[in-house]
Amino acid sequence: MEARDVLTPDGRSDGLTARDLLARWWRPAVVVLVAVAAVVWRLVREDLGAPPNLELTTAATFLAALLLRHRLAALVPLVVVVASDLALGNTSILLFTWSAWAVIGLAALPVRRLGRWGTGLRRFGVAAGFGVAGSVWFFLWTNFGVWLMGRESYYAPGLDGLLASYVAGLPFLRTMLLGNLVLVPLAAACAALVERLEHRVPVLVTAH
Secondary structure, three states: OOOOOOOOOOEEEEEOOHHHHHHOOOOHHHHHHHHHHHHHHHOOOEEEEEEEOOOOOHHHHHHHHHHHOOHHHHHHHHHHHHHHHHHOOOOOOHHHHHHHHHHHHHOOHHHHHHHHOOOOOOHHHHHHHHHHHHHHHHHHHHHHHHHHOOOOOOEEEOOHHHHHHHHHHHHHHHHHHHHHHHHHHHHHHHHHHHHHHHHHHHHHHHHO
């Protein structure tokens, strides 16, 4: 085990380098698999009859931050959304949706130092908080974009129109919020399982 993998007394972890991730290829491999699943889910969600805004992207982002412990984790949500949008097609609020995911990716970077919040229930609490914050941010920013791009056409140009846009988006917020309250803690559990296997499976231990 590298020295950087040991939490310091104040609970910090220094993250992983690109060389570390190459040596521990299973970490980026898990992230890639989950990111691919997030892309596929966006492509088939409507055909399966799943509610809009039930997504895996936030959970994939949180998982990437925990396992990669590298700045590259911030790119995961953008990669998922851009890859799936190439097949689904873009919308008039593309700038707002992509920038919303970019902010969520950047917000996940402090998760690399999750050790300062401890493990167990505290980790799952941070995961749930990240899911809630990401959902609310996405709702506020993208519905602002819907109002801004749809002024005069769909909504009034003033505050009343903005509030109407937010009210119309509440069902989408509910779905995203409830989904992330389950999926993001599951991502934290997945990361904890990978970390535990690293210490218990002889092949992985010797690979360090």
